Amino acid sequence: MHAGGWQDAAARRFTIQPVSIDFQIQATSGPARTGRLTTPHGEIETPVFMPVGTLATVKGVSQDLLEELGAQIILGNTYHLYLRPGVETVRALSGLHGFMSWNRAILTDSGGFQVFSLNELRKVTEEGVTFRSHLDGSSHFFTPESAMAAQIGLGADIIMAFDECTEYPAEQERTRASMELTLRWAERSKKYFEEHKNEVPWERLKASGSELEGGATSHATQSLFGIVQGGMDLGLRRESAERTMGIGFPGYAIGGLSVGEPRARTREVVAATLEYLPIDQPRYLMGVGTPEEVVEYSMMGVDMMDCVLPTRAARHGLLFTSEGKVSIKQARYAQDENQLDPSCSCRVCHRYSRAYLRHLYASNEVLAQVLNTIHNLSYYLDTMKSVRHSIQLGGKPRFATESTQAKT
RNA sequence: GCACAGGUGGCCGAGCGGUUAAUGGCAGCAGACUGUAAAUCUGCCGCUCCUUGGAGCUACGGAGGUUCGAAUCCUCCCCUGUGCA
Numbered sequence: 001m002h003a004g005g006w007q008d009a010a011a012r013r014f015t016i017q018p019v020s021i022d023f024q025i026q027a028t029s030g031p032a033r034t035g036r037l038t039t040p041h042g043e044i045e046t047p048v049f050m051p052v053g054t055l056a057t058v059k060g061v062s063q064d065l066l067e068e069l070g071a072q073i074i075l076g077n078t079y080h081l082y083l084r085p086g087v088e089t090v091r092a093l094s095g096l097h098g099f100m101s102w103n104r105a106i107l108t109d110s111g112g113f114q115v116f117s118l119n120e121l122r123k124v125t126e127e128g129v130t131f132r133s134h135l136d137g138s139s140h141f142f143t144p145e146s147a148m149a150a151q152i153g154l155g156a157d158i159i160m161a162f163d164e165c166t167e168y169p170a171e172q173e174r175t176r177a178s179m180e181l182t183l184r185w186a187e188r189s190k191k192y193f194e195e196h197k198n199e200v201p202w203e204r205l206k207a208s209g210s211e212l213e214g215g216a217t218s219h220a221t222q223s224l225f226g227i228v229q230g231g232m233d234l235g236l237r238r239e240s241a242e243r244t245m246g247i248g249f250p251g252y253a254i255g256g257l258s259v260g261e262p263r264a265r266t267r268e269v270v271a272a273t274l275e276y277l278p279i280d281q282p283r284y285l286m287g288v289g290t291p292e293e294v295v296e297y298s299m300m301g302v303d304m305m306d307c308v309l310p311t312r313a314a315r316h317g318l319l320f321t322s323e324g325k326v327s328i329k330q331a332r333y334a335q336d337e338n339q340l341d342p343s344c345s346c347r348v349c350h351r352y353s354r355a356y357l358r359h360l361y362a363s364n365e366v367l368a369q370v371l372n373t374i375h376n377l378s379y380y381l382d383t384m385k386s387v388r389h390s391i392q393l394g395g396k397p398r399f400a401t402e403s404t405q406a407k408t
Numbered sequence: 409g410c411a412c413a414g415g416u417g418g419c420c421g422a423g424c425g426g427u428u429a430a431u432g433g434c435a436g437c438a439g440a441c442u443g444u445a446a447a448u449c450u451g452c453c454g455c456u457c458c459u460u461g462g463a464g465c466u467a468c469g470g471a472g473g474u475u476c477g478a479a480u481c482c483u484c485c486c487c488u489g490u491g492c493a
Contacts, residue, residue, distance in 0.1 A: 259442090287442055
């Protein structure tokens with residue numbers, strides 16, 4: 001069932017124009033593959049999970065901890081950073097990398113997701129989106145062009161086209177109209193980007209110092225990724241993929257998922273869309289998912305994923321472990337002297353008991369957020385490491401809850 | 409001792425004659441969270457019983473009383489705070 005689509009995709013790749021980002025596939029196992037994505041801030045081993053750091057911070061953890069955890073690339077958000085501290089401030093402080101002192105790769109989302117998530121504070125037109133700031137109520141007009149300008153100013157290694165994340169559920173006509181709008185915006189995004197991408201000085205974009213892992217590259221520009229929409233309609237997904245590829249980007253994202261649809265539907269749409277995308281370029285599944293989903297999608301051939309779940313859930317006392325979810329706030333852990341996850345070697349599991357973590361959470365201590373976030377990110381990042389390993393060995397990956405089922 | 413002000417469910421605190429098992433908040437318990445308006449949000453939270461819905465019981469310091477009806481009014485008692493002796 002995969003074969004036809006894959007061959008189609010393989011054939012199509014020759015129509016893709018040259019790109020400014022390097023992606024080399026290293027090993028494959030069925031539809032899954034490991035690869036190396038080269039950015040101005042080092043090489044990224046894929047499949048990769050990208051922690052979300054909306055406001056130039058992955059909430060709860062410092063940059064040196066992120067490095068220790070093995071985060072290869074993190075996300076920032078254009079809309080939020082535009083509002084605060086403002087693109088000019090970030091630009092003046094040597095871009096996101098310099099501003100937040102992060103020498104590894106960064107990807108910024110364009111603000112397209114806010115078109116969806118802030119739907120009560122915004123108005124969409126052909127030209128762009130008017131947002132009413134959630135901070136002070138002021139009005140801000142975003143267009144594909146302004147979103148690109150902002151992202152060029154922020155200076156992330158990978159930036160995203162300005163899209164409309166279609167809501168769920170949506171009628172066929174609405175989904176198509178939304179998809180068409182995203183396509184027109186994708187063209188405008190690319191056009192503006194091509195004309196202005198050299199405005200990010202190479203010296204600034206380039207990683208500095210000896211901390212850079214993998215070495216700087218010759219890619220002197222940012223890379224702009226396109227985003228496939230099309231809702232839950234497989235036909236529209238295909239059309240969106242093909243037409244987005246027609247515009248031509250160095251990488252493609254699958255957007256508009258995890259917006260409330262049933263999980264099985266997400267899987268179906270991802271599986272279908274992957275087949276329509278080029279086989280030799282990075283494919284980025286936006287906003288997904290649980291540890292199990294992240295593994296599953298990696299095995300389906302997704303190269304990049306990001307999700308708020310590990311960090312947000314951590315702040316809310318939900319921890320992911322090899323034995324399944326642990327809601328550390330539960331009374332049953334009050335005197336549990338065991339480590340959180342017996343098969344995790346993160347600094348949290350290594351040192352603290354469940355009882356202590358529960359106490360910190362119950363007492364509303366900020367350390368609870370820090371430790372919980374460290375663990376969850378560690379769990380995701382280690383899971384990805386093991387997924388990459390499995391793909392390289394051509395075997396089946398360890399699923400996040402495998403040992404739970406074995407034990408109970 | 410006298411004068412005021414008070415004693416409400418684990419805690420704080422509304423209510424001041426009926427639609428009150430009793431508003432709120434906290435604490436407690438459980439759940440949700442998927443390109444971050446999220447250290448957020450939702451539900452439960454006197455006891456017992458049956459199926460949702462309900463039934464019964466016990467409750468507003470204590471004991472009496474007024475009233476068809478009292479956490480709410482009256483009397484006495486106990487206790488707490490403040491002031492004066």
